[in-house]
Amino acid sequence: MQQAVQQKIILRLAVPVPLRRLFDYLPPEGLDPGELAPGQRLWVPFAGRKLLAVLVDIVQQSPLAELKSALELVDKAVLFHRNSRKLLAWIADYYQAPIGEVYAAALPTALRKGKPADHWAEQWLQLSTEGKGLPESALARAPKQQALLQLLLKEGTQSRTRLKAQGHSATVVRALQERGLVEWIAGPTVPPPLPEAEPSPAPQLNNEQQQVLDSVDCSHFSATLLEGTTGSGKTEIYLRLMERVLAEGRQALLLVPEIGLTPQTLRRIAARFPEYSIAALHSGLAEGERAQSWLAAVAGQADIVIGTRSVIMTPLQRLGVVMVDEEHDASFKQQDGVRYSARDLAVVLARNANVPVLLGSATPSLETLHNALSGRYQHLHMRQRAGDARPPQIHVVPTLREPLEEGFSPQALRHIGDTLARGEQVLVFINRRGFAPALTCDDCGWLADCPHCSSKLTMHRRQRQLRCHHCDYCRPLVDSCPQCHSRSISALGGGTERSEELLTRRFADYPVIRVDRDTTASKQALDRLLALARDGEPCLLLGTQMLAKGHHLPRVTLVVIQDADGGLFSADFRAPERTGQLLEQVAGRAGRGSLSGRVLVQTRFPEHPLLQMLLEKGYGTFARQLLRDRALAQLPPISAMALVRAECEEPAWAEEFLQNARMFMQSLVPPSPQLQYLGPVPALLERKSGRFRFYLQITAQNRGLLQSLLVRVCAWAEGNRNRRLRWAVDMDAQEL
Numbered sequence: 001m002q003q004a005v006q007q008k009i010i011l012r013l014a015v016p017v018p019l020r021r022l023f024d025y026l027p028p029e030g031l032d033p034g035e036l037a038p039g040q041r042l043w044v045p046f047a048g049r050k051l052l053a054v055l056v057d058i059v060q061q062s063p064l065a066e067l068k069s070a071l072e073l074v075d076k077a078v079l080f081h082r083n084s085r086k087l088l089a090w091i092a093d094y095y096q097a098p099i100g101e102v103y104a105a106a107l108p109t110a111l112r113k114g115k116p117a118d119h120w121a122e123q124w125l126q127l128s129t130e131g132k133g134l135p136e137s138a139l140a141r142a143p144k145q146q147a148l149l150q151l152l153l154k155e156g157t158q159s160r161t162r163l164k165a166q167g168h169s170a171t172v173v174r175a176l177q178e179r180g181l182v183e184w185i186a187g188p189t190v191p192p193p194l195p196e197a198e199p200s201p202a203p204q205l206n207n208e209q210q211q212v213l214d215s216v217d218c219s220h221f222s223a224t225l226l227e228g229t230t231g232s233g234k235t236e237i238y239l240r241l242m243e244r245v246l247a248e249g250r251q252a253l254l255l256v257p258e259i260g261l262t263p264q265t266l267r268r269i270a271a272r273f274p275e276y277s278i279a280a281l282h283s284g285l286a287e288g289e290r291a292q293s294w295l296a297a298v299a300g301q302a303d304i305v306i307g308t309r310s311v312i313m314t315p316l317q318r319l320g321v322v323m324v325d326e327e328h329d330a331s332f333k334q335q336d337g338v339r340y341s342a343r344d345l346a347v348v349l350a351r352n353a354n355v356p357v358l359l360g361s362a363t364p365s366l367e368t369l370h371n372a373l374s375g376r377y378q379h380l381h382m383r384q385r386a387g388d389a390r391p392p393q394i395h396v397v398p399t400l401r402e403p404l405e406e407g408f409s410p411q412a413l414r415h416i417g418d419t420l421a422r423g424e425q426v427l428v429f430i431n432r433r434g435f436a437p438a439l440t441c442d443d444c445g446w447l448a449d450c451p452h453c454s455s456k457l458t459m460h461r462r463q464r465q466l467r468c469h470h471c472d473y474c475r476p477l478v479d480s481c482p483q484c485h486s487r488s489i490s491a492l493g494g495g496t497e498r499s500e501e502l503l504t505r506r507f508a509d510y511p512v513i514r515v516d517r518d519t520t521a522s523k524q525a526l527d528r529l530l531a532l533a534r535d536g537e538p539c540l541l542l543g544t545q546m547l548a549k550g551h552h553l554p555r556v557t558l559v560v561i562q563d564a565d566g567g568l569f570s571a572d573f574r575a576p577e578r579t580g581q582l583l584e585q586v587a588g589r590a591g592r593g594s595l596s597g598r599v600l601v602q603t604r605f606p607e608h609p610l611l612q613m614l615l616e617k618g619y620g621t622f623a624r625q626l627l628r629d630r631a632l633a634q635l636p637p638i639s640a641m642a643l644v645r646a647e648c649e650e651p652a653w654a655e656e657f658l659q660n661a662r663m664f665m666q667s668l669v670p671p672s673p674q675l676q677y678l679g680p681v682p683a684l685l686e687r688k689s690g691r692f693r694f695y696l697q698i699t700a701q702n703r704g705l706l707q708s709l710l711v712r713v714c715a716w717a718e719g720n721r722n723r724r725l726r727w728a729v730d731m732d733a734q735e736l
């Protein structure tokens with residue numbers, strides 16, 4: 001007798017819990033299983049809670065006998081298509097991250113909370129049958145209604161966003177609705193509109209730019225490092241690649257550093273592509289705007305998707321090219337939760353989608369440079385500045401035994417004065433914000449420490465506060481020593497606020513514009529501050545590394561680097577690389593227009609070999625030397641490196657945990673020249689927000705061996721029952 005085989009349907013879901021596996025459920029009761037598809041969101045019961053999960057796979061068998069039913073399907077929308085699920089699985093694998101947390105990290109907050117996708121569906125206004133029958137001359141006595149009617153007759157259905165932008169008010173729409181002439185219908189989500197930009201045509205490419213474009217084939221995967229001097233026209237390359245794939249009906253993805261996505265950048269792209277729709281995704285967006293932009297990208301309604309780090313996880317079905325601007329920037333590495341590198345994922349994403357990826361920088365990271373020099377990536381150069389700008393002249397200003405005024409040498413102050421007097425602009429780079437990085441008592445030696453971190457409090461004079469730059473701690477400024485009540489208190493060292501005071505006094509006839517995190521707290525503030533400088537009047541810009549990134553200020557002819565020494569003597573092996581990148585980028589702000597530029601670099605160590613190489617030979621030679629040093633020391637990128645991190649209020653617990661982790665790993669893979677252990681050692685910032693931080697470092701010549709070891713140590717560490725201890729694995733860690 002034949003028995004009908006009852007095919008079981010089992011849902012394999014990514015549930016946001018810190019466990020490195022998927023979970024099986026039965027379909028929600030009463031739901032037609034035909035409505036289910038991988039990539040959808042469902043509510044599931046988990047350990048007494050209700051969690052939002054993502055359906056990853058539908059299977060017929062489960063190793064578990066007793067399965068719970070999922071609670072409910074959130075909506076029909078498939079948010080993660082196959083290629084996107086493949087990328088997220090890769091992330092979970094490579095970074096040893098719990099898959100449920102990877103999906104959660106990929107979702108915008110509003111969608112993670114379970115809001116249905118059609119909440120942001122765009123409303124489209126269309127003519128009813130009756131409306132379609134009207135002549136254009138109808139409604140002559142109501143001119144506003146007539147204008148809207150004519151638009152719909154001529155150009156068809158219109159989105160609510162577009163109607164608003166064109167000034168057709170809701171009242172007019174309602175009037176037509178009441179006459180039964182129009183109706184709203186729901187369509188796919190479109191991105192929120194960007195600020196208006198005057199359309200601007202493309203410049204004629206120079207030879208170098210043309211060669212670069214000719215070398216990138218958009219029909220299949222390739223990875224390219226574009227090593228192009230600051231101002232050589234890399235952005236123009238990104239725009240041309242966008243143009244190419246847009247013309248084929250595909251989407252372009254551009255990643256920018258955290259503080260690189262300025263309204264200026266967006267305007268430049270919007271001005272080039274007025275007929276395309278652009279979704280910008282960055283941390284400055286409100287929750288709803290972010291969900292809307294993301295859904296528009298997923299629905300394919302956005303042609304250009306541009307954003308910071310996490311944009312890399314946005315599912316794009318028509319992807320045509322991936323580009324990473326300032327690929328060396330540290331903000332592409334996520335430093336907590338799922339600790340991925342968006343720059344590295346850009347390459348994985350492009351390979352999965354079989355499209356090209358372009359990594360652009362004037363100061364490539366050693367990782368990318370190594371990949372290019374070893375032939376794994378195509379290596380393209382742009383050595384000339386675009387247009388008629390010339391490279392700046394660099395001068396070293398020794399500061400030892402000089403009579404400095406708040407950190408400025410007489411020579412620097414004289415050059416600043418001369419430049420302003422010529423009607424040009426000056427940029428002063430200071431790598432610390434606030435008034436002074438420490439406050440001390442001259443009588444008893446008391447220092448203002450953060451009670452929660454192993455760091456000093458920074459004095460902010462204008463707000464009369466002492467603030468910790470590593471946690472949120474803040475206290476009022478004191479006039480007398482809390483320890484001995486002496487009134488001789490001194491501020492040690494300098495910061496942007498202190499320099500601003502001096503420069504405002506010394507150059508009282510000119511505006512002094514301070515750009516740091518304190519003056520640019522609001523979304524548009526940076527743009528507003530820089531607008532002053534873009535006007536072209538003589539002025540003095542001073543600020544932190546915010547000023548080093550991507551801004552194009554053609555009237556800046558003098559750049560002063562107040563103190564180049566910060567990174568030369570750090571315990572972090574990446575410090576020289578970062579210092580080199582920062583100095584080269586800051587210097588690159590000088591002379592970007594038709595006026596020639598000059599850079600003054602103040603240092604106490606003009607003879608330092610690394611600094612000399614950087615200033616005389618440029619970043620390219622400097623970086624290649626650093627790569628040779630890393631090879632000798634067996635450090636990344638020559639070897640692979642991962643950290644196991646632990647932090648706890650009780651330092652001994654964190655240390656012990658890592659000591660055990662090391663013993664466990666050593667029992668699997670004993671130390672050898674191919675795989676080495678270091679630690680546990682305290683992190684560079686040993687205590688942060690009240691917790692002591694330690695790490696264990698593992699370097700390996702073989703990435704596969706390291707990976708398999710990390711899988712085992714994660715399984716081991718998941719057994720940790722100490723709730724007050726936090727641990728994490730940080731593959732390709734960037735911070736010690």
Ligand code: ADP
Nearest residue numbers: 203204205206230231232233234235236386387
């Ligand atoms: P990068 O991104 O490499 O720093 P940009 O793309 O911002 O450089 O270009 C620097 C300046 O040169 C911009 O003002 C840009 O408009 C201009 N520019 C770029 N390419 C050309 C070109 N082919 N001809 C003239 N000007 C150009």
Ligand code: ZN
Nearest residue numbers: 441444481484
């Ligand atoms: Zn004192």
Ligand code: ZN
Nearest residue numbers: 450453468471
């Ligand atoms: Zn602190």
